[in-house]
Amino acid sequence: MSSTEQGTSSAAPAEPTTAPESAAAPEVPESFYYVHGKDKVVHKVSAGALQHSALIHGMISNLGYTEEQAKANPFPFENIDGDILQMVVDWCNQHKGKPTPPEDTNLPKQKEKLFDLVLAVNYLEIKELLTYCCKQVAMMVKGKSPEEIREIWMIPTDAEDEAAEKEAKKRAGKEAAGETAAAAGDAK
């Protein structure tokens, strides 16, 4: 997304939702960047925390923004929900400059949020968090029968899948036939 677009979408960044942690490195002033999701709420994140995300880290190093430029041009992630982005930002802030533990128990247990989080983290390329999330999804499978998994994750059975595919094909065939008939009518 271009910088002009960003300017219209979030010209005046709202109150940053996360406070910067400046105690760790007092000598060199830490630089901050701004991100926003689908809900346009801007989150202020330190460069150290953003290092977890390979995508954002690459963007920062390529752009070379000053503090003012960064404030004026928050990184837009229109495909990520606001609450999911908040979760990601919180996680990055929590694990800023720290070695990542082998397990993370603070991940959401609800399947909707977890799957959205997996997609967001995959998009932002946060390797450690992605590992936790995938493990969490794998944990959901444990202790469940195939039918239960199918029900929880709303996966259609083979028969349902085939029927849906057939229907889709039929529909596409009908639509194509309708279009050709309309074209013939127009020609007449």
Next chain:
Amino acid sequence: MAEKEGKEDYWSKLPWELKEEIVGYLSFFYKLKFRQVCRETRDMIDSKSLRIQDVRLSESGIKLACRKEIMVFRFRYQYDTFLPFLTYLFSVMMVNELEVTSSGRWLFEKVIQKLPRGIDSLRYNVAYYDDSEIPIYMNWELEDRMDPPDEEKTSLKWMKKLVINQFQKIFRTPILGESDPTNCMLWEAALDKTKEEYAVAIFDPFSPALNDLESSDFHPYFCNFGREYLMTIRGFNKMIVFHPENSKWMSIQVFPLEAFMPTAGPYIWQRRRFFEEKLKIETFDDVYDGMIEEEPSFEKSLRKMQAKKKEFYKDKIWYR
């Protein structure tokens, strides 16, 4: 993948790489369960190999063990139902140790055409004369000289070599005392020379302790090995045995197990006279032209065989 009406299909939202990563965190037990969820999960799990620590295959069922998990499938004589499953398992699993009991051997032989590459060590159980089972361990890298190129490692012929080598080590030496070390080389050379479908095994079936020529009985270890193993495995339709009376190696036919009546199996092995009369006997000279002189001295022929073998393996790097 189509979505259920009005509901969101969470799984299909994920990209393929993520799905693979998630499946990678599942244990083999849950992989097998997850495989049943839909077509996509089935394809995904089948595309990767399953790591299982120990597998025990017998006639009654198959036991799969991985870390703390143990899965047992009982066949209940419904082999037709289970054979496709077994074929699938052997095509995808990577096993640390596979144990095949003497009763389950026919299933194993039926399922595999070629030894699966994913098996690190194979334990083949052979029934002893008192029906107790004696394990024959086969690790693919037993000794320096037993390390063939990869394509040879999985062949049935190679497996037979290992079985016989191990058999010699386990049965013959401890039970009957030191056997002639060149004996192994003889059958190895014979196996190398013959085609896969017409493999030959060379055995000295007589106990070294029973040197008196009057005794024509084979030692029970041999009967059982012949009955339980050689006759049920593909390819062993000829066998060469050492004839102590005229110091000649002779070949005898090994029939598939079905050719014998249940009680006739051991008999044919115990009475030499029986098969001498009934079966076509070829001398060793017929198999190895010019290897044995007209009046053969056993030692002389062995020396000659060793020289031949050295020459045979001269350009085989793996053998050195």
